[in-house]
Amino acid sequence: MEIVHVYTKKRNEFGRQCNFSDRSAELHVDILPDPSLASSFIERDPCDVPIQCTQEMSEHEVNTERFESDTRGINHVEGGWPKDNMEHCIKQNNAINIYQEYFEEEEVVEESEEQPSAKTINVFSCKLAVAYSSLGFQNISQDMSYDSYIWDIENPNKPEMTLKPVSLLVCLEYNPKDSHILVGGSYNGQIVIWLQSKTGTDTFSASTDGQVLWWDIRKMSEPTERLVLDPNKKGNLDNALGAISLEFETTMPTKFMVGTEQGLVVSCNRKAKTPAEKIVCTYSGHHGPVYALQRNPFFPKNFLTVADWTARIWSEDIKESSIMWTKYHMAYLSDGCWSPIRPSVFFTVKMDGTLDVWDFLFKQNDPTLSLKLGTATLLEISPGLCTLQRNEKALATAMFERETKREKILEARHREMRLKERSRSEQSKEEDTKEGEGEESAEERATRTETEVLENFRTVDGESLMSQ
Known part of the structure; x- marks a missing residue:
């Protein structure tokens, strides 16, 4: 064979790494087709092509080191294991795998016997907005300061910022999605916004005038939407319930709840078509204004209310009464909230x-x-009150369901008793009506008899006069 090209390389360069570089493409050979050669080809028809559908495999043989085993036994004499006990243990090992981990995914919680407690802490990186006002009717003095403050908890001696509204601030709330937006409700009914961002422009407010208003903070001249808290669902502002507290859960964007001065909780649906449909239902059970209203963060179907002298836990399925409640305290309750970590823990404060x-x-x-x-104190509670316990969610669910079922049974029983009482009252009214009709007919008969007697006397007197 004739050598066409010889490639030479030094021996010390054998095995050296190739160094490639980028360069433009080059065309070395370009062979054009020759039509004259087409007559020399013979077309094969048919054409047989073998195909193997199975996977190609190879066989290998390996010789491993031989393992030599030996059988041995032991005889137990006095002090050894009894035969029956040995057989029982062996059968247990055959029945279950004693080395299997059955609860790998369950979170292990260290249970301690520590008593519940709380202590004051001084270092906590957080900012706190506090509204200062007097809610007493016509109890605001002329020299009372209208200022509210934003505090840095690391520096409790001096506020970080002073807010100067035109009226006393009744409430202050940070935007949960943007801490640069702060919304406040004034005593004179105005909405005040401190804005350092251009996101999250939708907010809503409620007041004792019985209205819920939605606002776009980019245009605060008028509300974008309005709802009158008329329990008759007629939109009459004269019959509206004064709002004290609001509840909005981000996981339920179309639903919200309103706590009123009359002790009612109004459940609303913003996306309803008509104003009457926006008021879904009401929950009654308190004797005073509902100052706190919050859904359980783990079970949004259940919510907490704080009013008068009690705190109550409700279920959306029960309208007539709460499923759980605290005893009546000597002091008035002013606020309350759920624990964000434990579903069965909540906090209340008293006057x-x-x-x-x-x-x-x-x-x-x-x-x-x-x-x-x-x-005003910043507290740190003990780990037992802020650590999720074993099976706590399941136990809380079972208790909520049990109390809800109990209230449903009582509600059905009360409804049945009311129906019986109503039927009895209607029946007694019918009987009274019949007796009244009977007495009236007797009076008519007596009147008619008296009239007939008088006419007879007149006839007799007339005849006697004529005979004379």
């Missing part, structure tokens, strides 16, 4: 400065922990 921590899985009649606070 006498007492903070109560409730855990209804541990105790239902009394709070788990009560603290008397004199001034």
